[in-house]
Each structure stands twice: as structure tokens, then as C-alpha cells.
Amino acid sequence: MLLQVKNLRCGYGSLEVVHGISLHVCAGEIVGLLGANGAGKTSLLKSVVGLLQPWQGEIHVDGRPTRGQAAWRSISHSMVLVPEGKMIFADLTVRENLLIGGYRNPDRAMQIEIVFDRFPLLRERASQLGGTLSGGEQQMLALGRALMARPKILLLDEPSLGLAPLMVKEVFTEIVRMRDQGLTVLLVEQNVTATLQVADRAYVMETGDIILEGNAADLMHNPEVKRAYLGKGAKEIWE
Amino acid sequence: MSFFDRRNEMMPRAQLEQLQLERLQALLVRLKRNVRRCREKLGEARVQSLDELERLPFTTPEDLAQCFPYGMFAFPLREIIRLHTAVGAEGKPLVIGHTRNDLLEWGRLAGRQLVAGGVTANDVVQIGLGPSNYPGLSGYVLGAELIEASVIAEDPLHLDYQLATLQSYRPTILITTPTNAIELTRLLEQRRVDPQSLHLRTVLLSRQTDTETRDLIAAGLFAAVKCNFGVREVSDPGLCVECESGRFHVNEDHFLVEVQDGELVVTTLCREAMPMLRYRTRVACEISREKCPCGRTGAVIHPGPRLDGRRLVNETPLYERQVAEVLAQTEAAGHPFQIEVSDRHIVVRMDMCEDLFSDTIWVVERLTHVIESEFLARLGIEARVVFTSPRQKHKPETVA
Incomplete structure (x- = not known):
């Protein structure tokens, strides 16, 4: 298991948003983490990388405990988060954005060429300011920036958010390619169909709890998945 | 492996x-x-x-x-x-x-058992679980289909047809109950059919059984025996x-x-x-x-x-309470009884009390027939009713 989370509880102030959940990701897997708005997906990711202090629970990355460590240390554990909304540096060029992503990588000059080979579009726009890229291109830049750290495990928070359908397809194709080349991915998404099509396994979260775990293909037919998104008011699903 | x-x-x-x-x-x-x-x-x-x-x-x-x-x-x-x-x-x-996923998973789990028993895509699978209301038939069919083995979907039920299917379809895997497998070995002996002339490789029994029975089935059907x-x-x-x-x-x-x-x-x-x-x-x-x-x-x-007194009669689960319930539907309602269970049927022994007794033989025969029919219709179990003299004491634990 590359990432192991046990009984994680976290929240904001006195409000608990993740109620003691457990999950794991094995090497070479794409694992989807699905759920509606407010289910606690992003809080969970933040806790895993150290941006949000967990209240309770265990986090192991590659067998090493990481709970309570500062967020910047997560890169030492070969774990990189691509946050929701890309969070690229709009006033820096594409090349500068990438170099920042590889600031702890002594081979970043070589790595940037690997990233450019993977995303040829970024090479074309190397001198362009990040803020001038389209939404899809910015997402590619965010992925490229994450790859600059040569992670073993990539945590992606809603990479399809705000993208045109064609661009979503491209981003997900890229995620599959990364998995095929040995990268492990924890993919947090609201786009259920697209995620279940590319993921090996998936977890479904609802109001701070994991309610389902299973093979992605099997979850595709599970009515509980739909209910988790539409809520109990979805009468055509639940009575 | x-x-x-x-x-x-x-x-x-x-x-x-x-x-x-x-x-x-x-x-x-x-x-x-x-x-x-x-x-x-x-x-x-x-x-x-x-x-x-x-x-x-x-x-x-x-x-x-x-x-x-x-x-x-x-x-x-x-x-x-x-x-x-x-x-x-x-x-x-x-x-x-x-649900749909439950059936899929059931098939996969049955598939694990079948593959461990040596079933491959090249096998022909015959399922002969008999009229025992055993729902496992669906699981085995789902599992065998996932392995892509050829499944004979119909249960031939009668032993003669089972043997005919074994000889004509040439299945390599037989999924059956221990009772049925034993009956089949007996039939082969009676008909002087060489078990080696069949093509069976593995017999998968629907429930666990003792080593002696397993060996008997293995020798009688000339196949490896696995249990569920x-x-x-x-x-x-x-x-x-x-x-x-x-x-x-x-x-x-x-x-x-x-x-x-x-x-x-x-x-x-x-x-x-x-x-x-x-x-x-x-x-x-x-x-x-x-x-x-x-x-x-x-x-x-x-x-x-x-641990709950459940017995198997012809592979059908039976509780003593069910016997009393069946008898309650007949003129013998409320009368003490005693049951003896064998593989294929049960014997219900009852006192010939005054209210059941008749000096006309056909009245007693009709009562016997009614009770036996009720068992068959309600529980799917063959029963034989024996009326005994009231002077013969029954064992207290079996009195309803």
C-alpha cells in the first residue's frame, strides 16, 4: 500500500467534517474518491498532505507515518497534491511555474524536458504567463508542475472542474497515461462517470463518511452512488 | 495452482x-x-x-x-x-x-471455488442439485459462466436422466449433493456402467461431507471430489x-x-x-x-x-417445528410424534390414539396417505407414517 489512511478525523474549528474514515491506495492504481459538494473530499486530501491538521487517525505513505508533518514535507514522501482550481502562479511564465514545482528536485533541468515531452503544448507556451493560458492548458500546467517533483503518488483534486468536455477527456486520458507509466493516483472528483471509467477502484463519500468502496466498474451500476450525489430527496432513486 | x-x-x-x-x-x-x-x-x-x-x-x-x-x-x-x-x-x-452487483459478486465468488476445484473454460459443467430448493444453483451457473465453461443449465432431476446426460453430454465437472452423488454411484453399479467410461474429472459437492462418503463418491464416479x-x-x-x-x-x-x-x-x-x-x-x-x-x-x-437442530432430509432443511406444523394441518394435529431421519425420507411414528383409530382399514390408510401427501406438498419431503401402539413409550425430547 502506497498510501494508507486509518480512522482519519478532521475539521475546521469545532466542526468535524471527516468522521473517522479509512482508505488505501496501492502502487500503480488510480483510486477515485467521489462525493457531492461538502462530502469532505478536499478536507481529507488536505489532511493527507498536511495542509489541514488531522484530529485523529493514522496516515502512512509508503509505510512511513506522516500524520502531523508539515505540508512541504509531503514532497519528501514522493506525494504531490494538485489542488482544486489549479492554483498556478498566474504572473509567472509556464517555465517558471514548472521550475517551482521541481524546486526540491536537483535534476529539474532534465525533468522539465520530460514534462515538455509529455505536454508538448507547454513547451510551445514556455515563455507565456500562466494566467494567459486557457483552463485546460492551466490544468496541464498544474499536472506538469506536479510531475516536476517526480512523485510516486499524485493527489488530484477535481482536475475536471470548470473544463470543457473535450478538455476533460484529455485530462483523464493523461491521468491514465501517467498510471500506465507507473504513477499512483488518488483522484478526487465530482465527475462520477469519467472517474469510474478511468479508475481501478473508488470510494464514495457522503457527509464525512465513506459509504461505499469497490471496483470502479461495479460502482457504475450502484444506485447508492447516484443517491450520494442527489441526496435522499431524489425520489426516483430512493423511497 | x-x-x-x-x-x-x-x-x-x-x-x-x-x-x-x-x-x-x-x-x-x-x-x-x-x-x-x-x-x-x-x-x-x-x-x-x-x-x-x-x-x-x-x-x-x-x-x-x-x-x-x-x-x-x-x-x-x-x-x-x-x-x-x-x-x-x-x-x-x-x-x-x-442487486445486479450482488449477483455479479456471487458469480465471482462461486468462480473462485470452481477454479480452485479445477474448472476451466474447456470444461462442460453439469449441475444436478435435485429438488432441494437449494439456491446455490444460480451461484454456480453465474460462476461457471464467468469462467466461460459450458454449463448444462437444466437439472435433469431424475437419476436416469442424470446418467443419460453424463453419458451423452460428456460433462467433465458434476456439481451435485452428496446424497445424489451416492445414489448415482449406486445406479452405476446396478446398471454395470464403468465410471471410467464417463468423462468426469471433478465432482463438486454442495456441502461438506465425511471422508468415507467422499472416498465412496470418488471411487464410484472415478473423479476427484471437492466440497462446498x-x-x-x-x-x-x-x-x-x-x-x-x-x-x-x-x-x-x-x-x-x-x-x-x-x-x-x-x-x-x-x-x-x-x-x-x-x-x-x-x-x-x-x-x-x-x-x-x-x-x-x-x-x-x-x-x-x-447448533439449532436443523436436519437435512434429501438435502432439504427440516426443523422439528415444521413437522408439528404439517401435522397440525391434518386430523393428527396435536398428537405426540417421533421422527427418524434418513438421507432420503423421514419416518413419523405416532400413537394410534382413540380419536385416530378406526376399525375400518381404509380410514387409517386414508389418514396415512393424507399426512404423507402434506409432507410432500408443504416441505417437499417424502415421509412415511407409522402408527404404533400407545403402550410403546416415545422418547420425551421428540414429543411435540
């Missing part, structure tokens, strides 16, 4: 326990949200480790009977695509529901796999097993329609976790006898 699902069957212990904890936590959330009875029992209960399983409430066969028919379903009925009936506590009926162990309310087949070393490995990625007071207790981790938390199976059992040369990491169970 062959595996249907090598990754899950040989999952390292640490990963398996993590997966079990995740699935147990998700199961508790679903039960609390979707099953009223469980919500009332569980309250705000949560678990942080598998050791805390013992703090959770049991589900008993009586719970299932009280919730008949759909009270234990965790999904609305429109999502349930298959309903099976099983015999529950004291012979009361139970409904076992399956399942609990109909939970998953049968599918709870475990008999490996090459003859051990029953629980599919622990799907089931959490424990032993309480010598009784097997099972929690279903993946069932959607009818998940069960700490179900008391009423089967005596021991569990060991020794390393097995087959490589499977699932716990090994050693099932024992039933």
Missing part, C-alpha cells in the same frame, strides 16, 4: 485487514442509514479497528424471520433484481435479495473456497468471520441488497489462520454440526 482472482485471494494480511476495516466502516454507515432495525441496534456505534467488532450487535436468524420479507433490505425493492427463499430459524421462510461449505442466508456458494490442500479458506475480502461460543458468526462486507452484521449462523465452527501451501491468505474454517 489456479486462482480465479489471485490478487484478492492472496492479498497480504496487512492489506486485507485494511480493506476489511474500510468495508466494515462503510457497511456500518449504510446499515445505519438504510436498515431501520440496524439503526435502532447500532445507535452511533463506530469502529476504529477490527478488534472493536465484538462491541457491535449480532444479527440472529430470529431477526431475519421477524423482518420477513423485506425488513433487512438496504436497498429499495426496485433495485433488487433477484429474490431467493431460504429456510430460516425453526423453518420460517427468509427472503434473500440480490456455505450458509444459505449469507452466501452459498461463495463464503469459502476448498483449496488443493483440502482447507476451507474464507473469502475474507468479502466476509468477516469470528467464532462466538463455538458458533460461526459472519459479517458480509460487500453485499448490497441484504448486508448482515455479525450474523449468527447456528453452525459450530473453529477458525485457524495457519499459513497454507496453496498461498491463499483467507482464514481457514473447520465447520462442525448445526
Whole structure:
């Protein structure tokens, strides 16, 4: 298991948003983490990388405990988060954005060429300011920036958010390619169909709890998945 | 050694326990949200480790009977695509529901057992489970189809037709009950059919049986014999796999097993329609976790006898209470009785009391016929009624 989370509880102030959940990701897997708005997906990711202090629970990355460590240390554990909304540096060029992503990588000059080979579009726009890229291109830049750290495990928070359908397809194709080349991915998404099509396994979260775990293909037919998104008011699903 | 699902069957212990904890936590959330009875029992209960399983409430066969028919379903009925009936506590009926995913998983679990028994895509599988209301037939068909073996879907029922099918379709795998397999060996002997002329490679028995019977079947049908162990309310087949070393490995990625007071207790981790938390199976059992040369990491169970007085008559479960219920439908209602169970039928011995007695022989014969017909119609069991002199005392524990 590359990432192991046990009984994680976290929240904001006195409000608990993740109620003691457990999950794991094995090497070479794409694992989807699905759920509606407010289910606690992003809080969970933040806790895993150290941006949000967990209240309770265990986090192991590659067998090493990481709970309570500062967020910047997560890169030492070969774990990189691509946050929701890309969070690229709009006033820096594409090349500068990438170099920042590889600031702890002594081979970043070589790595940037690997990233450019993977995303040829970024090479074309190397001198362009990040803020001038389209939404899809910015997402590619965010992925490229994450790859600059040569992670073993990539945590992606809603990479399809705000993208045109064609661009979503491209981003997900890229995620599959990364998995095929040995990268492990924890993919947090609201786009259920697209995620279940590319993921090996998936977890479904609802109001701070994991309610389902299973093979992605099997979850595709599970009515509980739909209910988790539409809520109990979805009468055509639940009575 | 062959595996249907090598990754899950040989999952390292640490990963398996993590997966079990995740699935147990998700199961508790679903039960609390979707099953009223469980919500009332569980309250705000949560678990942080598998050791805390013992703090959770049991589900008993009586719970299932009280919730008949759909009270234990965790999904609305429109999502349930298959309903099976099983015999529950004291012979009361139970409904076992399956969603689409449940059937898929059932097939996969049965597939694990079939592959461990040597079934491949090149095999022809004959299923002869007889008229025993055994719902496992569906599981075996689903499993065999997933392996892409050729399945003879019809159960020939009559022994003559079973033999004819064995000779004409040339199946290499026979899935049947121990009773039926023994009858088949006897038939081969009577007809002087050389078992080697059949093409059978493996006989998979629907339930565990003693070594002597296994050897008899193996010699009589000239095939390797493998056994199944399942609990109909939970998953049968599918709870475990008999490996090459003859051990029953629980599919622990799907089931959490424990032993309480010598009784097997099972929690279903993946069932959607009818998940069960700490179900008391009423089967005596021991569990060991020794390393097995087959490589499977699932716990090994050693099932024992039933603890609730359930007997098998021609592979059909029977409780004494059911006998009294059948008799209650006849003129012999409320009369003391004694039953003797054999493989194929039961003998019901009753006192010839004054109110049953008649000096006309056909009246007594009619009563006998009525009672025997009731057993066949209501329970599917062949019964023979013997009236005895009231002076012959019955054993007190069998008096209803």
C-alpha cells in the first residue's frame, strides 16, 4: 500500500467534517474518491498532505507515518497534491511555474524536458504567463508542475472542474497515461462517470463518511452512488 | 495452482485487514442509514479497528424471520433484481435479495471455488442439485459462466436422466449433493456402467461431507471430489473456497468471520441488497489462520454440526417445528410424534390414539396417505407414517 489512511478525523474549528474514515491506495492504481459538494473530499486530501491538521487517525505513505508533518514535507514522501482550481502562479511564465514545482528536485533541468515531452503544448507556451493560458492548458500546467517533483503518488483534486468536455477527456486520458507509466493516483472528483471509467477502484463519500468502496466498474451500476450525489430527496432513486 | 482472482485471494494480511476495516466502516454507515432495525441496534456505534467488532450487535436468524420479507433490505425493492427463499430459524421462510452487483459478486465468488476445484473454460459443467430448493444453483451457473465453461443449465432431476446426460453430454465437472452423488454411484453399479467410461474429472459437492462418503463418491464416479461449505442466508456458494490442500479458506475480502461460543458468526462486507452484521449462523465452527501451501491468505474454517437442530432430509432443511406444523394441518394435529431421519425420507411414528383409530382399514390408510401427501406438498419431503401402539413409550425430547 502506497498510501494508507486509518480512522482519519478532521475539521475546521469545532466542526468535524471527516468522521473517522479509512482508505488505501496501492502502487500503480488510480483510486477515485467521489462525493457531492461538502462530502469532505478536499478536507481529507488536505489532511493527507498536511495542509489541514488531522484530529485523529493514522496516515502512512509508503509505510512511513506522516500524520502531523508539515505540508512541504509531503514532497519528501514522493506525494504531490494538485489542488482544486489549479492554483498556478498566474504572473509567472509556464517555465517558471514548472521550475517551482521541481524546486526540491536537483535534476529539474532534465525533468522539465520530460514534462515538455509529455505536454508538448507547454513547451510551445514556455515563455507565456500562466494566467494567459486557457483552463485546460492551466490544468496541464498544474499536472506538469506536479510531475516536476517526480512523485510516486499524485493527489488530484477535481482536475475536471470548470473544463470543457473535450478538455476533460484529455485530462483523464493523461491521468491514465501517467498510471500506465507507473504513477499512483488518488483522484478526487465530482465527475462520477469519467472517474469510474478511468479508475481501478473508488470510494464514495457522503457527509464525512465513506459509504461505499469497490471496483470502479461495479460502482457504475450502484444506485447508492447516484443517491450520494442527489441526496435522499431524489425520489426516483430512493423511497 | 489456479486462482480465479489471485490478487484478492492472496492479498497480504496487512492489506486485507485494511480493506476489511474500510468495508466494515462503510457497511456500518449504510446499515445505519438504510436498515431501520440496524439503526435502532447500532445507535452511533463506530469502529476504529477490527478488534472493536465484538462491541457491535449480532444479527440472529430470529431477526431475519421477524423482518420477513423485506425488513433487512438496504436497498429499495426496485433495485433488487433477484429474490431467493431460504429456510430460516425453526423453518420460517427468509427472503434473500440480490442487486445486479450482488449477483455479479456471487458469480465471482462461486468462480473462485470452481477454479480452485479445477474448472476451466474447456470444461462442460453439469449441475444436478435435485429438488432441494437449494439456491446455490444460480451461484454456480453465474460462476461457471464467468469462467466461460459450458454449463448444462437444466437439472435433469431424475437419476436416469442424470446418467443419460453424463453419458451423452460428456460433462467433465458434476456439481451435485452428496446424497445424489451416492445414489448415482449406486445406479452405476446396478446398471454395470464403468465410471471410467464417463468423462468426469471433478465432482463438486454442495456441502461438506465425511471422508468415507467422499472416498465412496470418488471411487464410484472415478473423479476427484471437492466440497462446498456455505450458509444459505449469507452466501452459498461463495463464503469459502476448498483449496488443493483440502482447507476451507474464507473469502475474507468479502466476509468477516469470528467464532462466538463455538458458533460461526459472519459479517458480509460487500453485499448490497441484504448486508448482515455479525450474523449468527447456528453452525459450530473453529477458525485457524495457519499459513497454507496453496498461498491463499483467507482464514481457514473447520465447520462442525448445526447448533439449532436443523436436519437435512434429501438435502432439504427440516426443523422439528415444521413437522408439528404439517401435522397440525391434518386430523393428527396435536398428537405426540417421533421422527427418524434418513438421507432420503423421514419416518413419523405416532400413537394410534382413540380419536385416530378406526376399525375400518381404509380410514387409517386414508389418514396415512393424507399426512404423507402434506409432507410432500408443504416441505417437499417424502415421509412415511407409522402408527404404533400407545403402550410403546416415545422418547420425551421428540414429543411435540
